[in-house]
Each structure stands twice: as C-alpha cells, then as structure tokens.
Amino acid sequence: MHSKLPPGRSPGPPNPIADDGDEAHFCGTCAFSEACLTVGFNKPDLRELQCLVEHVGPFRAGDYVFRAGDPFRTIFAVRSGTVKTCITDKEGREQVLGFYLPGEVVGLNAIYPERFPCDAVALDTTFFCRFSFPAMSVLAGRIPAVQQHLFRMLSKEIGTVSSLAGDHSADQRVATFLLDIASRYATLGFSSTRFHLSMSRGDIANYLRLASETVSRVLTRFRAKNLILIEGRELELLDPVRLREIAEERLPQQANHGDGS
Amino acid sequence: MHSKLPPGRSPGPPNPIADDGDEAHFCGTCAFSEACLTVGFNKPDLRELQCLVEHVGPFRAGDYVFRAGDPFRTIFAVRSGTVKTCITDKEGREQVLGFYLPGEVVGLNAIYPERFPCDAVALDTTFFCRFSFPAMSVLAGRIPAVQQHLFRMLSKEIGTVSSLAGDHSADQRVATFLLDIASRYATLGFSSTRFHLSMSRGDIANYLRLASETVSRVLTRFRAKNLILIEGRELELLDPVRLREIAEERLPQQANHGDGS
DNA sequence: CGTACCATTGATTACTATCAACGCGCGTGG
DNA sequence: CCACGCGCGTTGATAGTAATCAATGGTACG
Incomplete structure (x- = not known):
C-alpha cells in the first residue's frame, strides 16, 4: 500500500492513492x-x-x-x-x-x-x-x-x-487554486480541507503566472488572517467560505464612498 | 468575389467567408x-x-x-x-x-x-x-x-x-494575437498580412488580459516602429518577422532606441 | 444634431516582479 | 559527527509595467 513510500519519505499525511483496481478491475476513481x-x-x-x-x-x-x-x-x-x-x-x-x-x-x-x-x-x-x-x-x-x-x-x-484565463489578483489566483485542489481531492474521497501540496511554491507560482515570492506572501497573509494553516506543504483550509469570497470578488479596492448616484 | 452575401451588408471591406458549400456539399474551409x-x-x-x-x-x-x-x-x-x-x-x-x-x-x-x-x-x-x-x-x-x-x-x-497561459508582456501578447489572427486568415486562403479586425480594442484587450488603453498604446507603438499599419480596424502587418521576434522574446527589458535603424 | 460608443493620449497610481538576504532541512562527503 | 552545499521558502526593499482615472476627437446611429 502506501505504507512504503519508496524514499524514506518524512512524516506527513500519506499521499492520496487510487489503486483499488487490479488486473481484473479498474480503479474506482479512475478517469474511465x-x-x-x-x-x-x-x-x-x-x-x-x-x-x-x-x-x-x-x-x-x-x-x-x-x-x-x-x-x-x-x-x-x-x-x-x-x-x-x-x-x-x-x-x-x-x-x-x-x-x-x-x-x-x-x-x-x-x-x-x-x-x-x-x-x-x-x-x-x-x-x-x-x-x-x-x-x-x-x-x-x-x-x-x-x-x-x-x-x-x-x-x-x-x-x-x-478557468486560468481571467485577469485576477494574486490573492484571487491563490485562493482559487487552493479551492480547486481541495475540490479535486474531495472528488477522490479525501479531505477537502486538509491535504498535502505535491508541488513547490515555484510550480504553483508559475502555474498561476505569479512570482514564487508573491505566492509565499499571499499564503503568509492568508495564514495571518486565519484563512489557512500552512506548514511547508501541509495545508489546512480554515475558512473555505471566505476563501471563496476572495476568489470571486471582483473589486480589488472598494473605496466606496457615496457613489450612490 | 464571394458572389452573394445574403443580406445586403452595408459598405466596408468584404468579410472573409467560407460558403463555397451548398445543400449538397460542405464548405471547403468548413471544420468538417x-x-x-x-x-x-x-x-x-x-x-x-x-x-x-x-x-x-x-x-x-x-x-x-x-x-x-x-x-x-x-x-x-x-x-x-x-x-x-x-x-x-x-x-x-x-x-x-x-x-x-x-x-x-x-x-x-x-x-x-x-x-x-x-x-x-x-x-x-x-x-x-x-x-x-x-x-x-x-x-x-x-x-x-x-x-x-x-x-x-x-x-x-x-x-x-x-497558449494564452504564459505571463507575457503587453507587447508580446498583442504581437502574438496579431500573428495568430493572421495565420488563421491565411488558413482560410485570405491575406495573412492585410485584414480586418472584427473585434473592438476592448474585446482584444479583454481577451489578452490587458486594458484597452494598453492595447491602443501598443498598437500605436508598433505603428511608430513601422511594424504595422493600422487605421481603425483595418490592419496590415509590415514586418511579421519582427513581430514574431517580439512575440517570442524573453527579455522584456531591451533599451531599443534606434529601432528603425 | 445630439447621444453613445469607440479609440487615442496623458497623468498618476499600484500591484507585483525583481533583486537581495536569510533561515531551514537534507544529503553529501570530509 | 559535523561542515558544507544546495534547493526551497520566507521576508524586505525597490522598481517597473500596466491599470486606472481623466479628457478629447471621431464616428455610427437614431
């Protein structure tokens, strides 16, 4: 099983696996x-x-x-x-x-x-x-x-x-990314709030068209706001609802004074 | 040329059309x-x-x-x-x-x-x-x-x-866009250097994740460098080779003064 | 002939990239 | 066992590109 992750993989949650299939049956989670x-x-x-x-x-x-x-x-x-x-x-x-x-x-x-x-x-x-x-x-x-x-x-x-197409802020991109990964793990039957990120900050940043420093800063900011817990690549979403709001919000700065007009 | 465009379309350049098919035959340029x-x-x-x-x-x-x-x-x-x-x-x-x-x-x-x-x-x-x-x-x-x-x-x-995914500068995006449209017209058998843009600057900008003002400025800059001729939505590519270079160049900062040289 | 939209150009802002430094964990090799 | 190097991640300072705000002219349309 997962028991023996080949290289002495340090602690951390086991990696999701979809291998309930065998020679005669396909994996239940298989794309097919x-x-x-x-x-x-x-x-x-x-x-x-x-x-x-x-x-x-x-x-x-x-x-x-x-x-x-x-x-x-x-x-x-x-x-x-x-x-x-x-x-x-x-x-x-x-x-x-x-x-x-x-x-x-x-x-x-x-x-x-x-x-x-x-x-x-x-x-x-x-x-x-x-x-x-x-x-x-x-x-x-x-x-x-x-x-x-x-x-x-x-x-x-x-x-x-x-879905990557839109021009979104760094916060929006990162929030969207985290929620997307979460929902995909959920589809697999794994926790949608606690999981391991297999990719480096650099890969995430590259995928999202950001600098890796920016991803770091956004994650730090999210943590400061108690939206997530993150330690290395171990992640927990503390406030998916708020993250969803961030992902979808359209007004980068709402300095709404009386624009009631 | 393409004989009869059904409804009497007002003046303006003829619009590329792919209707050489009829009830019994598909268009030669049809996707199928x-x-x-x-x-x-x-x-x-x-x-x-x-x-x-x-x-x-x-x-x-x-x-x-x-x-x-x-x-x-x-x-x-x-x-x-x-x-x-x-x-x-x-x-x-x-x-x-x-x-x-x-x-x-x-x-x-x-x-x-x-x-x-x-x-x-x-x-x-x-x-x-x-x-x-x-x-x-x-x-x-x-x-x-x-x-x-x-x-x-x-x-x-x-x-x-x-292909839109990469993080490219405004110049790169616009150059890529123009060349892409050009090559698609070429596939249709139309000129690949002179054509009509059916979409507004705003649509182009939105598609490229830029502000429409930025698209305007880039086009103006390209015209100033004699890379294109543009008047409204009528476009001519004067230097597709250079445009290709711009589209592909990796180093955003080149202090090009004597460009036209 | 006015209204509305499009396109261009200018001035300013601001978001994020870039440059830089540092800490950390880990594997390697002395 | 410990020094060292290296990749990764974080944080800070600065700069640059493009967004935003603003104003103008042109053009299509009713």
Whole structure:
C-alpha cells in the first residue's frame, strides 16, 4: 500500500492513492471508471478496455513521463501521485500548464498535434494506467459510453484551462487554486480541507503566472488572517467560505464612498 | 468575389467567408471538410452528415448565438463572420474566452457540462452550420474519420486555450494575437498580412488580459516602429518577422532606441 | 444634431516582479 | 559527527509595467 513510500519519505499525511483496481478491475476513481461501469464490469467489451491498458510506474519525483515532441500514442491516467505538465521555451524558461491528481488524465492535448506539446513531470512517486489511444478510439467507435467519456474529458479540459484565463489578483489566483485542489481531492474521497501540496511554491507560482515570492506572501497573509494553516506543504483550509469570497470578488479596492448616484 | 452575401451588408471591406458549400456539399474551409473528404463526398455516410447539419443565420453584430446556461445540443461551425465567446460574472464584468473565424467550431467546451459555459456573441454578420451533437456522436461511432475529427478539434482547442497561459508582456501578447489572427486568415486562403479586425480594442484587450488603453498604446507603438499599419480596424502587418521576434522574446527589458535603424 | 460608443493620449497610481538576504532541512562527503 | 552545499521558502526593499482615472476627437446611429 502506501505504507512504503519508496524514499524514506518524512512524516506527513500519506499521499492520496487510487489503486483499488487490479488486473481484473479498474480503479474506482479512475478517469474511465464511469465508462467501465456503464458498460458493466463483466461484459466482453470491458475485457477489451482491460487489454488496451497497461500499468506503468513508479516514476520518481522529477522523472519525465513524456517530453514535448514525443510522438503521441498513449494517454496516461494517474493512479497515484501527481504530475505537472509544462513547456520549456528556447531560453529554458518553464511554463507550467497544469497539475494532475489521481483519476485525472494527462496527454489529451497531444491528440491534435500527434505529438506531445508539453513535458509531463512526476512530482511524487507516481503510477499510471497507460492507454493506447488508437486502440481506445477503435473501442470508442463501438462503445458509445467510451466515446462519450472521451468527448467529455476533452471538453472538461478545455474548461479547466479556460478557468486560468481571467485577469485576477494574486490573492484571487491563490485562493482559487487552493479551492480547486481541495475540490479535486474531495472528488477522490479525501479531505477537502486538509491535504498535502505535491508541488513547490515555484510550480504553483508559475502555474498561476505569479512570482514564487508573491505566492509565499499571499499564503503568509492568508495564514495571518486565519484563512489557512500552512506548514511547508501541509495545508489546512480554515475558512473555505471566505476563501471563496476572495476568489470571486471582483473589486480589488472598494473605496466606496457615496457613489450612490 | 464571394458572389452573394445574403443580406445586403452595408459598405466596408468584404468579410472573409467560407460558403463555397451548398445543400449538397460542405464548405471547403468548413471544420468538417477533412472528415467529409476522407469519407468521400458521394458515399451514403456523407448524406447523413448533411442531414444533421442546418444552416443558420444571419446573426447581426451583438446578437447572441447562445448564452451561458443554455442546454447543450449543438455545436456551431462558423461559415462567415466572427464570433466571440465570453463569460459574465455576477458583477457584470465580461471575460472574453476566444474568437472564432470562418471554418472554426464554437461550443466544444459545452460537451462536458452539458450546458454552454459561456455566451457566444456575433461580432459581424455571421452564418453558421449548426450540428446536432448527439447525432454527430452517433455518426462518429460509425465513421472513424468523423470521430477522429472531433477528437482532434477538441484537442486543438485545448492547445489554443493553453497558449494564452504564459505571463507575457503587453507587447508580446498583442504581437502574438496579431500573428495568430493572421495565420488563421491565411488558413482560410485570405491575406495573412492585410485584414480586418472584427473585434473592438476592448474585446482584444479583454481577451489578452490587458486594458484597452494598453492595447491602443501598443498598437500605436508598433505603428511608430513601422511594424504595422493600422487605421481603425483595418490592419496590415509590415514586418511579421519582427513581430514574431517580439512575440517570442524573453527579455522584456531591451533599451531599443534606434529601432528603425 | 445630439447621444453613445469607440479609440487615442496623458497623468498618476499600484500591484507585483525583481533583486537581495536569510533561515531551514537534507544529503553529501570530509 | 559535523561542515558544507544546495534547493526551497520566507521576508524586505525597490522598481517597473500596466491599470486606472481623466479628457478629447471621431464616428455610427437614431
């Protein structure tokens, strides 16, 4: 189980894991569980899904799962651990595109270019279910639930990426980020108020288009306001309601004097 | 040129249009042309594609094509005109998510939520091919080329949205935007150096996460450097190479005095 | 012919990046 | 065992880019 986190991982809460599946069954939290359940675990169709999946890992923190430019053949569903995707421009500057938690699928943005447009890097010790995309496409042609699931995942990813689009203050971005991660852990059945951040401040900052110092300062400020408890990468959300307000507030400074007009 | 634009549109430069299709044929520039051509124009399969498409329009500038919250049933391929998608938060502030030119498809981000997550607003007089998504899914199950095309469009949209992600200077953002629009017009077979911007400065600014004053200033600066000619919404790229450099340069601070040199 | 919106330009503000220094934990190697 | 280096995170001081506030001219439209 999680008991043996390979490198003498210091104390701290165990890492969420989604490995209730085995050779014969998919993980309950797997990105494809819905499709599988719809189809039914015992039908021959499922056997085919089983055949086109491969369990890979472990990847250690810092390992590349794939690299920008690699030919696209497979998509990766995270079983346990965390992944970041990022592009590196020619000057060597990195741009974090996203983080993927257990049950989420990495690599969908590679279908169109037919090459991975970004790197994927493990942040934790990470395991995947690897699916052959061509095989899955064929299956999708025969099983509407699989096809629909792929469409939905792709569409969802568009929405996820768009949500970063707005021009928000540093406070708003950080609050939104914390709540987003929390809700994704909640989906996995883990605590939505207490969890471990697998990524560094630098990665968070990069993802949010901020400087890492700014992220540090915002977190310090949130802690001072008793909105969160944070120690290293261990986080507890003390006031999610207020965080939500911060994330959504639109008026950076409401110096509302009598603008009653 | 493109013979008959249905409603007698007032003066002004002709708007790029992609309506070489008719009842029996799809537009050559249509987002689905590839799928159609792969299948073959004369096969029975294509007849089904024809059956699930509907030509709708015209929409006038400012008209809503769909609104956030509307139930999702159809996707829209732009035949002619331009569309912006945007979300409006509860305080009434708008956030532009994207612009869609002829041949591009609007609405793919609605598959997952099963409702449109954003508004779509015509910026021009605009016509669409409207596709029933459930019907198209069924067809995709039988015609691999159609399914593949949907996957590719979805994946491509993820990449498009991600490209806004980076933290770039105002100059970089504007240069990137101009080149992106130019290349998309080029794909349509129109000039890639001279075209009409259908959207206001405010929309561009909003899309790029800038203030409209900033966009104005950048454009003025680009004109002063002889990188572009711009008059109202008529634009000519005089030095796409240099614009590309600006879009990609990494060091914001370059004390360029003798630029024109 | 007035109203409203768009675009441009100027002056000022302010948010966040940048530069800099320091503490801390950890692995390495003397 | 302890010195050392290194990456990470925090905090402080300063500066710069773009937002905001403000005013003007142009243009479409009723």
